[in-house]
Amino acid sequence: MVEAKIGIIGGSGLYKMDGLKDVREVKLSTPFGDPSDVLIVGKLEDATVAFLARHGRNHHLLPTELPFRANIHAMKQLGVEYIISASAVGSLKEEAKPLDMVIPDQFIDRTKDRPATFFGEGLVAHIAFGDPICTNLAKVVGDAVESLDLAESSLHRGGTYICMEGPAFSTKAESNLYRSWDATVIGMTNLTEAKLAREAEIAYATLALVTDYDCWHPDHDSVTVEMIIGNLQKNAVNAQLVIKEAVKRLNANPPESIAHSALKFAILTPPDKIPAETKEKLSLLTKKYF
Ligand SMILES: CSC[C@H]1O[C@H](OP(=O)(O)O)[C@H](O)[C@@H]1O
Numbered sequence: 114m115v116e117a118k119i120g121i122i123g124g125s126g127l128y129k130m131d132g133l134k135d136v137r138e139v140k141l142s143t144p145f146g147d148p149s150d151v152l153i154v155g156k157l158e159d160a161t162v163a164f165l166a167r168h169g170r171n172h173h174l175l176p177t178e179l180p181f182r183a184n185i186h187a188m189k190q191l192g193v194e195y196i197i198s199a200s201a202v203g204s205l206k207e208e209a210k211p212l213d214m215v216i217p218d219q220f221i222d223r224t225k226d227r228p229a230t231f232f233g234e235g236l237v238a239h240i241a242f243g244d245p246i247c248t249n250l251a252k253v254v255g256d257a258v259e260s261l262d263l264a265e266s267s268l269h270r271g272g273t274y275i276c277m278e279g280p281a282f283s284t285k286a287e288s289n290l291y292r293s294w295d296a297t298v299i300g301m302t303n304l305t306e307a308k309l310a311r312e313a314e315i316a317y318a319t320l321a322l323v324t325d326y327d328c329w330h331p332d333h334d335s336v337t338v339e340m341i342i343g344n345l346q347k348n349a350v351n352a353q354l355v356i357k358e359a360v361k362r363l364n365a366n367p368p369e370s371i372a373h374s375a376l377k378f379a380i381l382t383p384p385d386k387i388p389a390e391t392k393e394k395l396s397l398l399t400k401k402y403f
């Protein structure tokens with residue numbers, strides 16, 4: 114089995130990583146179904162990385178349809194310890210302009226129709242999620258952005274990402290409600306992924322790339338796919354540069370992460386009371402504790 118310590122999940126607009134060497138397509142199955150697509154494993158800046166297109170390489174999966182658990186489980190199977198997620202977001206603040214980058218440190222969950230835990234079926238675990246993003250990994254990504262000269266894009270470190278269900282974009286009332294909550298950006302994917310990554314003890318950070326002002330902004334029309342497509346493409350170019358630089362830094366200096374021991378005090382069910390099939394199903398995640 115190939116191994117990769119760093120995982121990259123590409124969202125809308127980022128369907129492949131340029132510059133990968135010794136590329137292999139790895140098709141994995143998991144106890145939670147198949148991932149969104151094959152994982153692309155290759156060398157980037159001397160590090161072995163695993164890339165996955167979240168919506169599939171042809172963008173055929175809605176946010177609600179994403180096999181989040183299979184995607185994270187597949188990363189875990191490859192030995193991934195750090196995931197950098199690149200995601201398209203709408204901005205809820207004037208100062209976060211289209212083409213800017215935000216590295217959120219909080220999420221608010223507005224999803225309602227997707228599984229968001231590996232646990233259950235006789236194994237109860239509650240992870241701490243007060244700090245849902247790995248601070249040290251976020252710093253590596255932020256430092257990578259700042260080391261590059263990205264003329265059109267400012268960096269915003271910190272901020273709250275609203276994760277909505279979609280696929281329709283928000284109403285103006287919703288968008289203004291989220292602004293009243295002081296949220297920074299809105300998307301449809303990253304909270305679910307971050308939660309599962311934490312359950313899988315993988316450090317996770319989001320590089321959120323602003324495509325639009327959602328629908329609250331008085332000087333902009335309501336968001337449509339047509340309007341954001343150009344920004345998605347420009348953001349994808351920037352995301353590639355940032356990820357390459359972040360991978361270089363991460364490989365040279367892998368940071369500690371609270372995520373790496375997230376299950377240490379999370380599991381409530383005594384090991385001898387967990388059904389054998391569940392123990393087997395979750396063994397990749399929990400075996401170090403039993
Ligand atoms: C491009 S429009 C909405 C779509 O874009 C974001 O996807 P991702 O987070 O995978 O980059 C957003 O969450 C929606 O899924």
Ligand SMILES: Nc1ncnc2[nH]cnc12
Pocket residue numbers: 201202203204277282283299300301324325326327328336341
């Ligand atoms: N305005 C928006 N709302 C939700 N997800 C998005 N992804 C990109 N722009 C978005």
